[in-house]
Amino acid sequence: xxxxxxxxxxxxxxxxxxxxxxxxxxxxxxxxxxxxxxxxxxxxxxxxxxxxxxxxxxxxxxxxxxxxxxxxxxxxxxxxxxxxxxxxxxxxxxxxxxxxxxxxxxxxxxxxxxxxxxxxxxxx
Numbered sequence: 478x479x480x481x482x483x484x485x486x487x488x489x490x491x492x493x494x495x496x497x498x499x500x501x502x503x504x505x506x507x508x509x510x511x512x513x514x515x516x517x518x519x520x521x522x523x524x525x526x527x528x529x530x531x532x533x534x535x536x537x538x539x540x541x542x543x544x545x546x547x548x549x550x551x552x553x554x555x556x557x558x559x560x561x562x563x564x565x566x567x568x569x570x571x572x573x574x575x576x577x578x579x580x581x582x583x584x585x586x587x588x589x590x591x592x593x594x595x596x597x598x599x600x601x
């Protein structure tokens with residue numbers, strides 16, 4: 478199945494100014510009806526009052542790309558924080574700390590220990 482990038486998506490409208498997406502799909506359990514409310518005229522965006530445009534397949538692809546990129550950046554930040562945490566634990570373990578519990582601690586344990594000492598806040 479080939480889909481043209483400019484093909485409109487039934488029942489989906491987008492604000493080109495703020496990115497708001499309106500979907501008019503419905504499911505009616507009492508009648509078993511499933512579909513799109515085609516009666517909708519061009520609506521105004523509730524955020525900025527501009528008219529909504531019909532959303533296209535290309536819009537969906539652009540949104541998915543942006544969402545994937547944002548998710549990859551969040552994953553990278555988490556990986557960096559985990560690496561920093563491991564380095565902190567290794568540094569403490571190799572620094573001759575006498576507290577055996579701290580020596581064998583996890584990152585969370587080390588952060589809890591630091592908080593317990595009244596040290597620097599480790600909250601994000």
